[in-house]
Amino acid sequence: MRTRYVLLTIAAAVAAAGLLLVVTPATAQAPAYRAPRAPDGRPDLNGIWQALNTAHWDIEPHAAGPSVVRELGTLSAVPGGLGVVDGDVIPYRPEALAARDENRANLLRRDPVIKCYLPGVPRGMYMPFPFQIIQSQQHIMIVHEYAGAVRTIYMDNHTEAPADSWMGWSNGHWDGDTLVVDTTGFNGMTWFDRAGNFHSDALHVVERITARSPETLLYEVTIEDPNVFTRPWQMSMPLYRRVEENAQILEFRCVEFVEDLIYGHLRKPASQ
Amino acid sequence: MHHRSFASARILAAMMAVGFMTIAPVAGQGPSAAASAAQAAEQPYTAPRTPDGQPDLQGFWTNQTYTRLERPDSVTTPFYTEEEVAAIEGRAATRESAQTEPGTIPDVHYDFTQFGLDRSQSTFARNLRTSLIVDPPNGKLPPVTAEGQRRAAEVAAARERRGGRWDAAENNQLDDRCIMMAGVGPPMLNTGYNSTYQIVQAPGYVMILVEMIHDARVIPLSAVGREPPPEAVRHWLGASRGRWEGETLVVETTNFNGKNPLRGSSDKMRVIERFTRVAEDTIMYRFTVEDEATWETPWTAEMPMRQIGGPIFEHACHEGNYGLYNTLVGARLEEQQAAEEAARPGRD
Numbered sequence: 208m209r210t211r212y213v214l215l216t217i218a219a220a221v222a223a224a225g226l227l228l229v230v231t232p233a234t235a236q237a238p239a240y241r242a243p244r245a246p247d248g249r250p251d252l253n254g255i256w257q258a259l260n261t262a263h264w265d266i267e268p269h270a271a272g273p274s275v276v277r278e279l280g281t282l283s284a285v286p287g288g289l290g291v292v293d294g295d296v297i298p299y300r301p302e303a304l305a306a307r308d309e310n311r312a313n314l315l316r317r318d319p320v321i322k323c324y325l326p327g328v329p330r331g332m333y334m335p336f337p338f339q340i341i342q343s344q345q346h347i348m349i350v351h352e353y354a355g356a357v358r359t360i361y362m363d364n365h366t367e368a369p370a371d372s373w374m375g376w377s378n379g380h381w382d383g384d385t386l387v388v389d390t391t392g393f394n395g396m397t398w399f400d401r402a403g404n405f406h407s408d409a410l411h412v413v414e415r416i417t418a419r420s421p422e423t424l425l426y427e428v429t430i431e432d433p434n435v436f437t438r439p440w441q442m443s444m445p446l447y448r449r450v451e452e453n454a455q456i457l458e459f460r461c462v463e464f465v466e467d468l469i470y471g472h473l474r475k476p477a478s479q
Numbered sequence: 480m481h482h483r484s485f486a487s488a489r490i491l492a493a494m495m496a497v498g499f500m501t502i503a504p505v506a507g508q509g510p511s512a513a514a515s516a517a518q519a520a521e522q523p524y525t526a527p528r529t530p531d532g533q534p535d536l537q538g539f540w541t542n543q544t545y546t547r548l549e550r551p552d553s554v555t556t557p558f559y560t561e562e563e564v565a566a567i568e569g570r571a572a573t574r575e576s577a578q579t580e581p582g583t584i585p586d587v588h589y590d591f592t593q594f595g596l597d598r599s600q601s602t603f604a605r606n607l608r609t610s611l612i613v614d615p616p617n618g619k620l621p622p623v624t625a626e627g628q629r630r631a632a633e634v635a636a637a638r639e640r641r642g643g644r645w646d647a648a649e650n651n652q653l654d655d656r657c658i659m660m661a662g663v664g665p666p667m668l669n670t671g672y673n674s675t676y677q678i679v680q681a682p683g684y685v686m687i688l689v690e691m692i693h694d695a696r697v698i699p700l701s702a703v704g705r706e707p708p709p710e711a712v713r714h715w716l717g718a719s720r721g722r723w724e725g726e727t728l729v730v731e732t733t734n735f736n737g738k739n740p741l742r743g744s745s746d747k748m749r750v751i752e753r754f755t756r757v758a759e760d761t762i763m764y765r766f767t768v769e770d771e772a773t774w775e776t777p778w779t780a781e782m783p784m785r786q787i788g789g790p791i792f793e794h795a796c797h798e799g800n801y802g803l804y805n806t807l808v809g810a811r812l813e814e815q816q817a818a819e820e821a822a823r824p825g826r827d
């Protein structure tokens with residue numbers, strides 16, 4: 208009996224320590240890898256990168272599921288995934304959780320990405336499309352293949368967002384070997400994934416991007432939005448370098464692909 | 480407030496000198512005596528370097544201009560005088576800054592002057608040329624080939640067949656559909672307003688962000704050793720590859736999808752752009768268009784890009800395209816009203 212109690216206590220202590228580790232700021236777990244330097248001496252994050260997980264479908268843990276469009280069969284079925292949210296569950300306020308569920312029940316009408324709208328941050332970073340980091344001293348560009356979405360990270364002359372936007376307004380700085388990007392000024396019209404997870408225009412995103420090996424980055428995100436969540440929460444995932452010799456960002460100019468979806472019902476009827 | 484940044488005579492002379500110099504290598508000849516003399520006299524500007532040693536073109540630029548691509552028929556000289564340009568700009572500014580009449584259709588759409596979008600309120604890149612085209616020397620596009628004429632006729636016939644502009648979204652111009660702006664190219668002609676670009680350089684890459692519809696051109700440099708993609712991969716913006724020739728960034732673009740023709744160009748178009756920083760606040764932008772399926776000879780144009788303060792804000796055109804939606808709604812409503820009117824009893 209007594210032994211069992213001690214073991215349980217140790218287990219609880221280990222679990223608590225583990226929890227602490229998870230909650231501890233990401234710096235503590237930053238990998239020891241030292242990245243090659245860019246010409247200005249900063250870690251070189253240049254490259255074409257892509258997530259290799261199911262966060263695009265649902266950032267929380269989820270089992271595989273069917274397509275919402277019957278005709279597409281397995282073509283748009285959802286692959287299962289273990290999720291990228293630290294602690295697995297997004298801490299929604301109760302009314303926001305209900306709104307998320309309503310989003311989820313009305314994906315085809317509500318998911319902004321279906322209409323080729325800009326994906327927002329961080330969603331663009333883990334969609335199944337590559338993005339390229341173009342790193343200079345003053346400006347670091349993130350150029351997404353999806354919808355040609357693009358973000359300028361201002362490394363100096365930090366200012367507040369001049370107005371709300373889809374991709375937000377990003378100010379960056381280096382914390383040791385980690386690129387820290389602070390983004391606000393969102394218009395509240397973007398989502399986190401295809402499962403209805405959402406935020407308001409009060410969204411504040413802090414991304415930490417650290418090279419963890421020659422071909423991978425550690426991508427950590429802290430999400431803050433008091434209108435929707437009870438506390439800040441985090442996501443983390445590796446991002447993988449597209450190592451093909453001819454890797455390049457191609458064009459995915461999807462406006463043309465969704466015109467009929469958006470405007471088709473306004474077409475002049477064929478003359479009777 | 481009209482922006483009248485008169486370039487100093489020194490900078491103008493330097494710009495013209497570079498214009499001269501760039502002609503020589505293109506034609507495959509050695510530098511001409513005139514160009515050497517101009518170079519010696521003018522001590523050409525050398526751009527600062529990025530940390531990896533590229534000439535630094537970074538920052539925010541505009542090529543907003545009042546100069547047309549082709550020379551007006553009434554003009555025979557390649558350059559205007561300062562006085563003539565001032566008069567042209569004055570007339571254009573008066574015209575553009577005119578307020579729209581409240582309650583009229585132009586006013587409902589939008590009044591460019593309210594948002595400072597008209598050229599008279601923005602920085603523009605002053606140019607004494609009477610046309611952007613410098614070759615052919617008459618400042619006009621070369622004659623169109625028989626194939627080019629046939630294609631133009633086919634395009635016109637297809638336009639006729641597809642019905643009225645408001646019959647369907649796809650009957651509208653690409654810019655009204657927020658697919659892309661006509662002048663974005665490449666070549667990057669100005670777009671009437673927001674003709675603004677951001678250049679960012681990293682080892683092996685130059686990125687040019689076009690403000691209009693946030694079009695980012697990612698240009699791999701030849702040091703990266705990349706060929707253009709296979710022919711099946713075709714883009715609205717084409718595929719660009721760059722290299723440095725001394726102080727000049729040379730960018731070649733192929734793989735166009737042909738759906739945004741430039742003055743009737745085909746999908747075989749090849750564009751060679753040359754960016755040379757000729758002063759701290761000026762990039763000379765010169766481009767040659769080759770398209771045997773459209774023009775009998777290649778043609779070349781040149782225009783300065785002027786540095787501006789920036790930054791560029793997000794141009795989410797498609798996301799905010801209420802105009803196209805509402806106009807289609809309006810067109811269908813008008814048809815419905817007309818049908819009801821026609822069906823009303825007592826009308827003969």
